[in-house]
Amino acid sequence: MSVTAANTLTSRWAAASDGPAVFSGAGVYPLLSTLAGVAAGPARDELLAVAPSPLPLPPGFAAGVWTRHDLPLTPGWDPGTRLSGDPAADQRRLDAWAAERTGGRITALPVAVDGDTGLVLASALSVVTEWVQPFGDSTMTPAAGPWSGRPLPALFRKHTAADALEPLRHVDGVTLLTVAGTGDIDVVLALGTDAATPGSVLSTAIDGRHRATPSTGGPGVTVQDVDSATPEPELVVSLPSFDATAHHDLLALDRLFGLRTAARDGTFPGISPVDLAVSSARQQAVASFTALGFQAATVTALAAFPLAYHPLTTRKLRVTVTFDRPFGFLAVHRRTGLVLVAGWVATP
Structure with a gap:
């Protein structure tokens, strides 16, 4: 079911954007599924309509979670790694994560970290054959x-x-x-x-x-x-x-990705009692087809800010x-x- 849903997301993205140079629904889907599991109300319904079940991690896939250092957390939520509170240092750390997970093909996380960032979810996908x-x-x-x-x-x-x-x-x-x-x-x-x-x-x-x-x-x-x-x-x-490269703003297609309410009203009680809203959702993707093989990499990231924090x-x-x-x-x-x-x- 989850593979079918992920492929459906990729197909709908192709049709809605009329064939981006390179993109990965498989890179977005696990992040949407994670959010669906901790959302409530209309945000949960919209996310579940796109990502109804977890996707078995494909080969070459990595995920990361970072939460604000002083954000109250819901019991049982795994905070992954805490952000330090120094945006410049946090950005360097997240950029290094993206570069390491993609073999240097993508050198920066496609979302920016600032003083208001409460949560970052990221995925990295590397395909080499x-x-x-x-x-x-x-x-x-x-x-x-x-x-x-x-x-x-x-x-x-x-x-x-x-x-x-x-x-x-x-x-x-x-x-x-x-x-x-x-x-x-x-x-x-x-x-x-x-x-x-x-x-x-x-x-x-x-x-x-x-x-x-x-x-x-x-x-x-x-x-x-x-x-x-x-x-x-x-x-x-x-x-x-x-060689192909592309940058995508997922919030420009917020209905496609089930992020309309998540970006407007937030409500992720499974993460924190403080209301969070998705402030940025982006993907960077690269691909290369040569005589010897194919290489591709994507990094997808969602950032959220706490509404309460402003011959x-x-x-x-x-x-x-x-x-x-x-x-x-x-x-x-x-x-x-x-x-x-x-x-x-x-x-x-």
């Missing part, structure tokens, strides 16, 4: 679309085997290509039609992965009969390498998949199906 079959370097010059006529550095891979076409799927007008990585991580590339919006492509990929069917048709796919010494089909993949013998099939216009990507935990990181490549 190497391709089972690496790519080689190549070039591409798209003939049409937003990248038309631009010579681009590209990644190229060719695979010939009886099951070579197995990674290629299609669902609701979107081509899906699964790139297998180590450590139980797959990266799914998603290409829609020229007219499709980034949000619709990503939400279709997230929601439709499990019902996608094998197909040699769809956006970006061409099929040829070629001369060959062996009859096994061949899959050729070409795409640009990419030629036969024929074979060759299928080529070319990502030569904007496309989406998902990093998926293979065993559970949890979408860890998703994004949209608008510029190569």
